[in-house]
Amino acid sequence: MLDIKDILSHLSYKQACKLLGPEGEKFIRTGGQFEISLEDQVILNRDFFQLDMEEAVVTISLDPMKEKELNCVCSVCNTACNHKGAALSLILEEKLALGLSAPPPERVPIESLSEQELVEQELKDRIERANTQKMRIQPFGKNELWTDYSVTNLASGKSYRVALRGWERGESYCTCPDFRKNTLGTCKHILHVINNVRKRFRKNIRETPFQIKNICVYLRYGTDLELRLLIPESLDSKSTETVRPFINRPIKDVHKLLKQVNILEKEGHDVIIYPDAEEFISRMLYCEQVKLKVEGIRKDPARHPLRKSLLKTELLPYQLDGIAFAVGLGRAVIADDMGLGKTIQGVGVAELLAQDANIAKVLIICPTSLKSQWRLEIERFTDRSCRLIIGNAEERAAQYDSHSFYTVCNYEQVLRDIQNIEKIKWDLIILDEGQRIKNWETKTSQVVKALKSPFALVLTGTPLENRLEELFSIVEFIDDRHLGPAFRFYNTYRVTDEKGKLLGYKKSGQPEKSAQTGTYTAHTCRSHKGTAAPNH
Ligand SMILES: [Zn+2]
Ligand SMILES: [Zn+2]
Incomplete structure (x- = not known):
């Protein structure tokens, strides 16, 4: 006789939708957004599948009246609901983890592959998913x-x-x-x-190739990210001459590009600049614009006037240096030993960006225990308003949309309020990981990492060198192409035995790249460097 595992292992998306009626698709999609722990919340045996969601318990069993049919019951709702959707979505997505399907054939660990084998395997993976999903x-x-x-x-x-x-x-x-x-x-x-x-x-x-209809500026996503220009074949010779220096090569001089685009538009051409290319251009322009100021501060932070004027307190030279570093990049990590004033540097970055980039909305995400401290320090060091996110869902929704320059929420709230948070155009997002975020692979961190803002800062307490996985994950939030894709990153930096067991880390498989990471994205403040007596 068939048991429930046999039926569930063959459950298709279509059947699951049908089980929940005409709106099944919607319930499964919404239900798929719950964070569920397979270990703590799910029971699966020969007789039934059960998902305990605290607010409701969903039980799926075989229908005793009809052969091979499933019976799905929610302890709270009488009709189809998100709870049932969550249970079915989980079964569809986690067949392997639930023991409902055989594990895929064992693969060679990526760490032992050559660059070309690596690329081939990653391509094969995606072809497989394209064919089966x-x-x-x-x-x-x-x-x-x-x-x-x-x-x-x-x-x-x-x-x-x-x-x-x-x-x-x-x-x-x-x-x-x-x-x-x-x-x-x-x-x-x-x-x-x-x-x-x-x-x-x-x-x-x-076999008829794609015809370009408009002049367009786009980003090419190869091993390197390149700004490029495409022109239609029919473009007149005068205009072709205008853009000739940009054709078939990566564009380095953004000012010249924008000038030529301007000329083309005056001549009556439509020029499409794709959103990602536009973002890339504004980031290049921004970095150029703040470069001189940042260099001026970092040359001698102790004597720089901003040390006394940026906040309503005097900054230590290393603090101003860290602030200038982060502002110079626009998106950065500041690693600081505990108790050296991470908050003050976070506030300093926001204030300097307010001066140089006119930012107006800052979202600070921190552990619950640090929320009040953030507000206290913001009120102490600046004259700006600060909004703490508290209360029920309705109250919280209104709070995000307030006129406050600073908004402070905790990590759990991001997961719950993501729709309200995404509606606001944040200029700067600061992640204060507190002592450390235990697991950057959790659902919360995935949601946090997907938040968009032109400026970003991660404040971290522990040195990053010892935490390769986390370093990867943090830098991914700051700049998801900086370290390259995960498969290449781990291939370069992680050493495993032939069974895939981790043996250790390569110091620097690609010297240029790892060196760049050290100075380019992460700024480490050491206490001995920081406590140099301020010059009076
Ligand atoms: Zn329900
Ligand atoms: Zn895609």
Whole structure:
């Protein structure tokens, strides 16, 4: 006789939706957003599956009346609900962890692969996922091959946009996070679209290359991130001359580019600057703009007037140095021993950015126990308003949207209030990890890492050198391409035996890169350096 495990192991997304009725898709998508611990909240035996969500308990068992049919019951709701959605979403996504499907064949640990083998394996992984995962594709242009496609993953409900521009790696574009950082020039969404359109379009259409209709400035996501320009073949010779220095090569001189774009627009051409390229350009311009000031401060922080004028207290030279460092980069990590005034540096960065970049909304995310301290210090060192997030959901929603310059919330609130937080345009997000965030792989940290802001700062208490996984995760928030994709990072820095067991870390597999990480993104404040007596 079949037991429930046999039935659940074959449960498809469609069947799961059907089980919850006409709105099944919605419940499974919403239910998939709960954070669930398989160990503590789930029971699965031969007779039933049970998910304990505190507010409700969902039990799935075989229907005694009908053979092979499932019975899904929520202890609170009589109709289909998010709890049931959560249970079914969990089963669909965690078949392996629940023991409902066989583990994949063992792979060679990535650490022992050569660069080329590594890339091949990562590509194979994505091809496999493109072939097996269920996705819905909607083209933006009807009956067009080279158009944009909205791709929705049916298991997670997440949608991304694929711009299909060619068959080769590096020619197309996807908005998903994997594409942005994997340096492969492709992702499972692009590959899935390619599979799909190969069948739908005739050979002669497939072999007609994409025609550029507008002049456009875009980012090319290869091993290096490059700003590039594309022009249509039909562009007149005068305009082609205007942009000639930018054709077929990465653009370094942004000022010149913007000047030439201006000329083209005056001549009546439409120039498309893609949002990610625009972000890239404004970051280059910003870094250039603050460069001189930052260099001036860092040359002699002890004597710089900002040491006394930036905050309503006198900064120690190393504190001002750390602040200037972070402001110079726009997105940075400040690693500071405990008790050396991380808060003061965080506030200093916000204040200097208010002067130099006109920022107006700062979100500080910290452990609950540090929220009041942040407010206290903000009120002590500045004349600005500070809003602590407290109260019930409705109250909290209004608080994020207040006119305060500073808003302080804790990590758990980010997960709960993410929709309200995302509605606000934050200029600077400061993560105070307190002593340390135990696990950067948790759902909270994934949500936190996905928050968007032009400026970002991570304040950390412990030296980063000993915490490679966390360093990777933190830097990923600051700049998700800085260390390259995870697979390359671990291949370079982690040494394992042939079974994949971690033996240790390579000191610096790629000297240029690791050296750059040390000075480029993370600023370590050491007490002996910091307590040099201020010059009076
Ligand atoms: Zn329920
Ligand atoms: Zn993608």
